[in-house]
Amino acid sequence: MASKVDSFVKIPTIKFTKLFINGEFVDSISGKTLETIDPRTGEVIARVAEGNKEDVDLAVKAARHAFDSGPWPRFPGSERARIMMKFADLIDQNVEELAALDTIDAGKLFSAGKAMDIPLVSSNLRYYAGAADKIHGEVLKMSRQFHAHTLREPIGVVGHIIPWNFPSTSFFMKVSPALAAGCTMVVKPAEQTPLSALYYAHLAKLAGIPNGVLNVVTGFGSTAGAAISSHMEVDAVSFTGSTEVGRKVMQAAATSNLKVVSLELGGKSPLIIFDDADVDLATQLALTGILHNKGEVCVASSRVYVQEGIYDELVKKLVEKTKAWIVGDPFDPKVQQGPQVDKKQFEKILSYIEHGKREGATLLTGGKSLELGGKGYYIEPTIFTDFKEEMLIAKDEIFGPVMALAKFKTIDEAIERANQSKYGLVAGIVTKDLNVANTVSRSIRAGTIWINCYFAFDNDLPFGGYKMSGFGSDFGLDALYKYLKVKSVVTPLYNTPWL
Structure with missing residues (x-):
């Protein structure tokens, strides 16, 4: 067993510790902060802004404005794809720093982060960027004299609540398909591992993602997470975590605006x-x-x-x-x-x-x-x-x-x-x-x-559970579709009586 820490790589300077709302890093309204701890030593790495309900309200307001009035949902899919590709390129340019952040925040192996986790998240962004301009409806033949077609439209403002065990992978499992669909969003990373999420927010802005499209509110699940789950202006929530908390997310969604819920919960495989x-x-x-x-x-x-x-x-x-x-x-x-x-x-x-x-x-x-x-x-x-x-x-x-x-x-x-x-x-x-x-x-x-294999994941392979492991899929086109709504449009054929 190794006997000394900090001897193999230069620990990165922590650059981003504030909430990211409407394209800017800002303090929490309360001014409170939370400690993020290095599990290698038990010592404090940094103090990060502690977002609460009032901060979630601001983030959701920014996301709602960006969805209702901003360009992101209205861009051609090819333009969203171009920006997402640039986002992926920026991640590739910062692999070592991002991997190091997940190591000091979550205790993850630096070599695995550098070789697998971070390259895989940029790959995930590119996968969904490739799907952004291939979102189609269907033309339907109705039994009576009508022309009908369907549209697939972004569901709206999405809340993403992500776990601490794979901070980068979980971030993009949620964010990538939602971006491709044209949604805007509020992301709450786990309170144990907020550092890489804030860095990704910085890179998103550099890539050209418009203000308000991607917001990151760091804080605790019982406050910031609960505020996202129960918010009347959030149209869908995607949660990965324990079954116990998943129940609370579902209850909050049901007692607010009946928002769409996707849950990836526990396992005992x-x-x-x-x-x-x-x-x-x-x-x-x-x-x-x-x-x-x-x-x-x-x-x-x-x-x-x-x-x-x-x-x-x-x-x-x-x-x-x-x-x-x-x-x-x-x-x-x-x-x-x-x-x-x-x-x-x-x-x-x-x-x-x-x-x-x-x-x-x-x-x-x-x-x-x-x-x-x-x-x-x-x-x-x-x-x-x-x-x-x-x-x-x-x-x-x-x-x-x-x-x-x-x-x-x-x-x-x-x-x-x-x-x-x-x-x-x-x-x-x-x-x-x-x-x-x-x-x-x-x-x-x-x-x-x-x-005859294990951990065989792929961007194209839907991932979701049975029973109390939840419902809804991450990865694959199934994940893209959960951020889209199907709208049916019907028109009577010209000069055809239909009443």
């Missing part, structure tokens, strides 16, 4: 490994499925079911690889796992580990916190076995590097146990048998099924 699987591949998929991004992933393979014929061999290899996993300073290119995002999440994960021990699961490896120079929120990769579905470590989304591992005999048993969850976000299947893969993939109630 199963990975099912059959006897015929390549054991080395299965071991690697299980390991990265739970330890990627220190387990702070909604699709983490936190429940792993292994068929009895290869169980002992796989467990041995899994424990060996887990013990060799390198936890430490996320700026160190050799490190595989950085700190949890904050003290609250750190303590929550440790409490679940204690629950697992008390409830009778067997701790194979890990289970303790680690200290890096006496500071930070680091936790050992942890594997439990012999769990039961009623245990908290099997029911609840821990959102940390904690795997629950179990043995199964038959396909039917694996399917039944995998479906014993209130969540249905993704599932993984490892097998060489096409019949098994097809049978299980059709039987698992989840929005995405990965066969």
